[in-house]
Amino acid sequence: MVGLGLISAAHGHGYELEKDLVEVVAVCDSADEMAAARAKVIGCKGYTDYDELLGDHEIDAVDLMVPHHLHFPMAKAALEAGKHVIVEKPLANSSVEAEQLVALAKAKGLVISVAENTRFVAAYLALQKVLEDGRLGEIRLIRTFIAGSEVVRLSDPTLWKGSRIGSGGGTIMDAGAHSFYLLYWLFGEIKKVRAVQYKMVPESEVEDHAIVSGTLDGGAIFSTEFTFTAEIPWTERLEVYGSTGSVIIDQLADPPAVWYRDEWDAKGTPLEGVGSDVFGWKLHSIADGVRDFARAVVEHRAPQVDPELGIRALRVIERAYESVARDSKELEV
Numbered sequence: 001m002v003g004l005g006l007i008s009a010a011h012g013h014g015y016e017l018e019k020d021l022v023e024v025v026a027v028c029d030s031a032d033e034m035a036a037a038r039a040k041v042i043g044c045k046g047y048t049d050y051d052e053l054l055g056d057h058e059i060d061a062v063d064l065m066v067p068h069h070l071h072f073p074m075a076k077a078a079l080e081a082g083k084h085v086i087v088e089k090p091l092a093n094s095s096v097e098a099e100q101l102v103a104l105a106k107a108k109g110l111v112i113s114v115a116e117n118t119r120f121v122a123a124y125l126a127l128q129k130v131l132e133d134g135r136l137g138e139i140r141l142i143r144t145f146i147a148g149s150e151v152v153r154l155s156d157p158t159l160w161k162g163s164r165i166g167s168g169g170g171t172i173m174d175a176g177a178h179s180f181y182l183l184y185w186l187f188g189e190i191k192k193v194r195a196v197q198y199k200m201v202p203e204s205e206v207e208d209h210a211i212v213s214g215t216l217d218g219g220a221i222f223s224t225e226f227t228f229t230a231e232i233p234w235t236e237r238l239e240v241y242g243s244t245g246s247v248i249i250d251q252l253a254d255p256p257a258v259w260y261r262d263e264w265d266a267k268g269t270p271l272e273g274v275g276s277d278v279f280g281w282k283l284h285s286i287a288d289g290v291r292d293f294a295r296a297v298v299e300h301r302a303p304q305v306d307p308e309l310g311i312r313a314l315r316v317i318e319r320a321y322e323s324v325a326r327d328s329k330e331l332e333v
């Protein structure tokens with residue numbers, strides 16, 4: 001486990017749940033005290049030097065949870081050292097870098113995956129079944145909303161979050177990676193995008209609110225909105241409107257996922273097996289993602305998160321920033 005910040009607890013939880021299969025043999029953080037403290041808790045080796053960790057032959061795979069600009073160089077170095085890699089989203093800071101990583105992993109016969117927890121969120125998995133059953137008919141409109149607060153981290157110029165170099169972008173890069181992955185996974189090709197962005201936190205160099213909309217291959221319209229200034233538990237909302245029904249998912253609602261059959265179905269039907277879990281839904285989905293990666297390595301199979309979709313999500317992100325720079329012009333992806 002490399003990078004022992006905020007998200008590392010969820011990853012650690014995943015490995016703990018798979019402890020019969022996988023062992024965390026080392027942790028690494030450039031902050032000395034973090035590496036030592038975590039190594040003590042887990043009972044494993046603690047590194048502050050990543051190159052040293054890569055020379056450790058006991059290590060088969062690395063899990064990178066570092067600032068965005070380090071995803072590419074650290075993943076590349078790990079693959080070159082013969083280690084399987086899971087990297088937090090986004091896969092890299094550009095689609096070209098992401099393509100290089102996937103090609104390198106393929107050439108070396110190694111697993112590469114992106115820790116895209118969207119793929120393991122219970123409500124989205126339930127929606128996948130509804131879509132497969134054809135219950136919603138032809139999809140006309142999809143809306144996503146990702147909200148939470150990063151105001152404290154964005155306000156601190158010593159942290160990577162609000163730095164253009166460290167983060168590679170704000171909400172579109174950071175939260176957009178989730179929504180664009182979701183659109184590709186459940187609904188297919190993204191054809192066109194246009195974007196608008198805003199910045200409220202003065203100390204930050206990157207946007208903290210954005211709206212990216214466009215069209216999918218089949219003609220459906222999508223609208224995605226991201227904010228880092230909302231003082232609520234981290235949440236996601238997904239609305240899917242089809243010709244024969246709709247599904248509304250809202251992680252702050254109880255029940256969080258409801259299927260509406262038509263315009264008279266005022267009550268709707270909760271999607272089966274999706275309970276309210278305001279603080280746990282993200283943690284569990286992240287843990288399930290690392291568990292799947294660990295199993296993929298052990299079972300010599302592809303992980304459920306196809307890194308190809310991580311590359312495509314980055315292409316949409318790049319087009320969205322280009323659209324912002326060109327007065328929200330609609331662009332082909």
Ligand SMILES: NC(=O)c1ccc[n+]([C@@H]2O[C@H](COP(=O)([O-])OP(=O)(O)OC[C@H]3O[C@@H](n4cnc5c(N)ncnc54)[C@H](O)[C@@H]3O)[C@@H](O)[C@H]2O)c1
Nearest residue numbers: 003004005006007028029030031050065066067088089117
């Ligand atoms: N899936 C999600 O919902 C989700 C949520 C939060 C963060 N993330 C992602 O997780 C990643 C990390 O985010 P975070 O919020 O945990 O960041 P963080 O700043 O809390 O942690 C990053 C850690 O990396 C360490 N680090 C920096 N440079 C290093 C180096 N060269 N070698 C070793 N360690 C180094 C830092 O000391 C820090 O402890 C990002 O890619 C972010 O987008 C995903």
